[in-house]
Amino acid sequence: MTQLALVIDLNVCVGCHACVTSCKQWNTSGPAGSMSDDNPYGKDPTGTFFNRVQSFEIGDYPNTELVHFPKSCLHCEEPPCVPVCPTGASYKREEDGIVLVDYDKCIGCKYCSWACPYGARELDEHQKVMKKCTLCVDRIYDESLPEPERKPACVLACPTNARLFGDVHESESEVSVTIRESGGYQLMPEWGTKPANHYLPRRKTKIKIHEDELIRADNPLKKEGLKPKTVVDEATLDDVTSW
Amino acid sequence: MHPAFSVIFLTTLIGTGQGLFLALFTAQSYAAVDFVTIQNPGQFYAYGSVIALLLLIVGLFSSFFHLGHPERAWRSIARWRTSWLSREVIALPAFMFFVFIYGVMHFFGWDPTIITTEQPLQGQMSLYVGIIGTVLCFALFVCTAMIYACLKFLQEWHSPLTVVNYILLGTASGFTLATAYSAVMAPELVTLFGTWATIITLTALVSRSASLIRNARIKHKSTLQTAIGVRHSNIEQKAMGLMGGSFNTREFFHGAKMGIFRSIKWIFLVLVFLVPVVLLATGMRNSSIDVLFTAFAIQYIGLLAERWFFFAQANHPQNLYYQTV
Amino acid sequence: MSTPKPIHDPIKQPDSERIEVKNTTCYMCACRCGIRVTLRDGEVRYIQGNPDHPLNKGIICAKGSSGIMKQYSPARLTKPLRRKAGADRGDNEFEEISWDEAFSIMEERMVKLRKTDPKKFAMFTGRDQMQAMTGLFAKQYGTPNYAAHGGFCSVNMAAGMIYTIGGSFWEFGGPDLERSKLFVMIGTAEDHHSNPLKMELSKFKRQGGKFISINPVRTGYSAIADEWIPIKPGTDAALLMALNHEIIKTGLYDRDFLVEYSNSAELINMDENSTEYGMFVRAEVPEEEGCFDPQNKLWWDRATDQAIVARRDIDHDPYLLGEYALKDGTPVKTAFQMLHERLEEYTPEWAENITGIPASTIRRLAHEMGITARDEKIELPIAWTDVWGREHNTVTGNPVSFHAMRGLAAHSNGFHTIRALSILMSLLGTIDRPGGFRHKAPFPRPIPPCAKTPKGPEDVKPETPLNGMPLGWPADPDDLFVDDKGEPVRLDKAFSWEFPLSVHGMMHNAITNAWRGDPYPIDTLLIFMANMAWNSTMNTEQVRNMLNDKDENGEYKIPYLIVCDAFQSEMVAYADLVLPDTTYLERHDVMSMLDRPISEYDGPVDSVRVPVLPPTGECKPFQEVLLELGTRLKLPAFIKEDGTRKFRNYPDFVVNFETEPGSGIGFLSGWRGKGGEKFMKGEPNPNQWEMYEKNNCVFHYELPRSFQYMRNWNKGYLEWAQEHRLTRYAEPINIHIYSEVLQKFRMAAQGKTDGKQPPDHLRKRVETYFDPLPFYYEPLEAQLSDKHKYPLNAITQRPMAMYHSWDSQNAWLRQIHTYNYLYVNPVTANAQGIDDGEWLWVESQWGKVRCICRYSEALEPGTVWTWNAIGKASGAWGLEANANESKQGFLLNHVISEELPAHDAGEHVSNSDPVTGQAGWYDVRVRIYKVGAHEKHVTSPQFDAVNPVPGQPQRKSWLGWFAGGKK
């Protein structure tokens, strides 16, 4: 059984928000749109986005890490948002595991958003229906697009390739391999929602220097006579021992 | 969570309506076994049912304000197998239907005896309707409460106490209303209703306090650490990815100042429990219509505060992602 | 298995007849990525990165993805406007006029000025990408008063590196992250090459490279650094000098590289009484004088123990260090010896106190760099020939790379800091080598590049083109653009003794100087694409007053102000005449080899923009405006011999313009020649635009592999470059560890030369700062500030999702940055009793701003910072008067001054690097304190809200963008 998902590599995400606005522009004019904005030019502008990038500071100065954290619907394998929906508007596609909202059934009761621990759903204040990341279902199956572009808009946009897309149930897919090899994890595992999206942790590279690497026979300073020449007239073992 | 007035009114109004119906049916049951006698039972039950039904209708009506697409509300019965909301949507009209039938039967005195027993049981048919109504009434209480109680990560709600509280608080307000109502329509029932109203209110005090104590001690399972998957004791959100607010910052936060939030708790404890119990006691003594209606009005207002607090206190794990509100 | 069919089909595709897809080039920032624009019913539906574009390879950023909201923004200007009679500048009160009227107004004024005194017309342009054309226009007009944004942007980076290695970061070169093992990023938040850099950084990290960021603040890229090294602002020279110290002390420098490819081993005259003191000793006068470094210097031969001509083409083994005496007794030292001595005092311990970085960390850094460079060497099997004719079977690389930007550049000690960095990169042997720094065509250039400005007032004549380039690269004091008394000829005082190497001009002083009439008053100021009434000006509040200031007769001190902008910026409000420009989706543009193209390491690349939408309203591309003006003013380049218009329109101009008649060099280097068979050089090709269009709007020439590295000394490359007219000479470009150019200015200041001499009050300044070797000094403003009173440094940085002031009009982007905070380390804030989220004042000796405090642990405690240009003036940018940008957002520029406090160099000396004139944005010293209990929680200063101008599109109260109308 296929389960499509995103794998987000926090090790390379620079928090540029490309995934945020590329998502918005693709989806607002697509079947999932429009995605309304209120007070677009006034005080406290606010709008519908399927994806947000947040920033967290970890630790105290000077040992501070800064993690940029993109978050969209995680397409849970046990999505708590689906069974609670009274109309059946929220559904999980069996063929690929994508969790979607049927806008024409949705009554806008918001209950599913309460049932999502991740805050991944947003009510469109003008269409009055619940919206969320569709995993760009309208792109990934669009045969009029060239094969390499049949990917979510955010994945295509991401400058650091921090967003990988694929089937997490297929054990040899790029995403499955990366999850295995780079320590992919799920958010809030405590609720048994089994998010299909995974995150990859920060990984650190260190340079290890051995003392002796600083001492080398070919040190160019020797050529300039700057490394001390050994003094000849002091005592050596030769002077005191015979074997 | 952000307390929506539509939902506050919905749950409190139908709770009272349900409680009132239970009170009426209690009276009829008592009357059936001759514990009490009622001067004018037909009118009493009928008008009582009308009031209960009105409360239910207004509640239902108010719930529509919560919907983005009320015209599609009919669709919400589709998922009764999995959704408590769907179940509530079925249980509410079903219950209303039986309250309606119950009232109509009493109004027209259409109450055939179906089974002959040795005891002088009157109005058997309405009794059976009442029993079905009662079952539906409890089912409705359970559905309503389970909408909240079933969300396991809303730990403040995810408890049997939520169900108990919904039942007790709705019933208490219904009985208080019944007490006031009976002072007008059937003063002989004032003591019965008043006593029950007091007992249920006090029981509700116990269970609601239990949930307050429980919620005060809740250790939330989700933390910033599990939310973003970083193990470190010192994590601070610096940006939410938006600055002018979003659905996530509006729907899941009560938005009140901490002082107000805390005082609402004390306000509802006084208004729902303390004042009504005192007023009920006073009102029962002299069957004072004014005092008893005041008791109900204050309790109902208190319930609005209680329901506000119920929502506001629930801390949604999604808020971990929206810390800089 | 499948789910029951939903009513709302989530996959529904609109009919393809409504869809159109066009390629062009993004301009939501200066990175210039290739984009693919999908239109539906003629409206923009989707903008994606063009996967076939060499620069961004399909990726796109947050801004690029929000182009729709710029195109349909309510801030758009759509009509030519004239300031209403009776309205003051700044009131934003305009009336519509026709283009014809607009042209007549300009023509009348400009003809008159050109007849009398062309320098009274000044033209300054901001973040544009058409300096080749604007510069040409200014030159043709005959005014020296032209510059683009470079002077206030990053000229230190350009000059510091180009005067040292013949190339630079910025848009001229960068780190080869594909092969690097250690990458050190200094003072960079986002930069111009932002998308490719992100792409490369990620690959680099995934390959296991180590990424170090040196920055007082950890944001953006630094977030993913393996190590973050916080540093006190303005002290990087101290760090870099200490790194150089340690690298030399431990012998971790690449000796061969320095001997072969730099002037390190070459001998300097140490005879203090000689007029040649501090200059390289030369064997003979070169046969040809030209814009190159003649190969006639001496070095000390080890075998014969004497000075011989430094010839790399024969067997050689010179000393790198040492002091010697020539036969005539002249004492000499190698340049490296001079550097070595200079570095003596710059120990890590010394630097620790200044930079705040522990000495042990500095040592470790030096060792990591040195050992990685030495032990992780890359050998590519690429044979190449050096300029001295030696064959090499491989290209070697020392895989340590750097990138640095305005964190170094935007300080008044930036030039020397960047020299120190260039020297570090050279010591490590990483110049134009795999895994190190790589040039991008048309770089490397000779040191300094050949272009020169005119040399005196006589070069500015009525009705005559300027005798020289408006901007150039002085090689010695005689190249300065000054009058007999040594006073500036240019309005901005660039190329004067105050800022001799101000190679990008000094736009940041244009308004103040024009207002004060120092060095002279002007008549007409044309500002194109620069928001100088707001974020690209220092001392914003006063500058706004200057723009509106009148003399005793009630005449404006700056008599006439023309602004060409596409949006209702703060600057527009001050214009007498507003010219509405098109957006990047509506016009032709070229990213030309004559300017700063988008070249890759592997060869030259230039690109174009083609319109994907018709102009909105009466918008007209500024290029068309210049063509029309040039024709009306009869500027030679724009008219035929009979005086009639030469070019139909801008595309026609681009195709047919040649730098000189028949030169074959024009704006675009691809598909030249009649049928497009040539490149770089060749006759105009009438179908050039179509050919670019067909090729994703780019031309990319990939150099043969053997020409791709060591280009300063690569015979094949240099000859190729010469043949294709990228350069005049195919001479080697040796690295200037020791800068003789600087020494020449110092000698002049010391009165030891015959040529141009600085005015006396500037002698000491020039002598001090024209040190041929880098040194650390405290930024000028800090030297002149009370640091007890103002203990903190205040800096800004670029948010990735906003470009300068451009994007507050953008409904999507402004949701990400609706306003800005002042970030403060909690320790610093607590000392003032300021809570997280509280309002505070940030105050410098120049002014103060009220803003909101936000705690950050990712910040050096002696520094406060904010995002650049988020704050806006009320009512500007199509925003409502109470938008957060103007009520909570703030502009740090109010506390930054364009001039230094009066000191011995003068009363009104620009707050700039004394060598290059680079604006010292990040030098300001501040203090912070809580706001009073009764003060308003609103940003201060506040400016009266302005209304929209005629022609601005209606502002919608909500948006639900759906291209092609509702479903």
Ligand SMILES: Nc1nc2c(c(=O)[nH]1)N[C@H]1C(S)=C(S)[C@@H](COP(=O)(O)OP(=O)(O)OC[C@H]3O[C@@H](n4cnc5c(=O)[nH]c(N)nc54)[C@H](O)[C@@H]3O)O[C@H]1N2
């Ligand atoms: N405090 C502080 N100030 C700074 C800096 C800093 O780091 N700190 N950085 C400085 C630097 S490096 C720079 S480069 C400057 C940038 O400063 P500016 O060059 O002034 O950049 P902006 O103000 O964003 O944009 C200039 C104008 O271009 C207009 N514009 C946008 N698109 C078009 C177009 O297609 N056509 C036309 N005609 N106009 C258009 C905008 O409307 C705007 O008014 O800021 C400087 N200011």
Ligand SMILES: Nc1nc2c(c(=O)[nH]1)N[C@H]1C(S)=C(S)[C@@H](COP(=O)(O)OP(=O)(O)OC[C@H]3O[C@@H](n4cnc5c(=O)[nH]c(N)nc54)[C@H](O)[C@@H]3O)O[C@H]1N2
């Ligand atoms: N998204 C986006 N991209 C842009 C722009 C934009 O506005 N938005 N602007 C473009 C322009 S015009 C330019 S010039 C470039 C500029 O590109 P950058 O140079 O990357 O721009 P700044 O934001 O000025 O970055 C300065 C960095 O230096 C740090 N810094 C300040 N002082 C010091 C110091 O003394 N030492 C060290 N080590 N670090 C210091 C700051 O914390 C900041 O991180 O970006 C270009 N790209």
Ligand code: SF4
């Ligand atoms: S992330 Fe939330 S909305 Fe998405 S599937 Fe999981 S529970 Fe549902």
Ligand code: SF4
């Ligand atoms: S808001 Fe729509 S999708 Fe969500 S639970 Fe209600 S009906 Fe279902």
Ligand code: SF4
């Ligand atoms: S997969 Fe598509 S809908 Fe989901 S966040 Fe990415 S772009 Fe948005």
Ligand code: SF4
């Ligand atoms: S586009 Fe990529 S790098 Fe940028 S914020 Fe999104 S995931 Fe991170």
Ligand code: SF4
């Ligand atoms: S980096 Fe600049 S040019 Fe490239 S897509 Fe983003 S805004 Fe456009």
Ligand SMILES: [Mo]
């Ligand atoms: Mo800049």
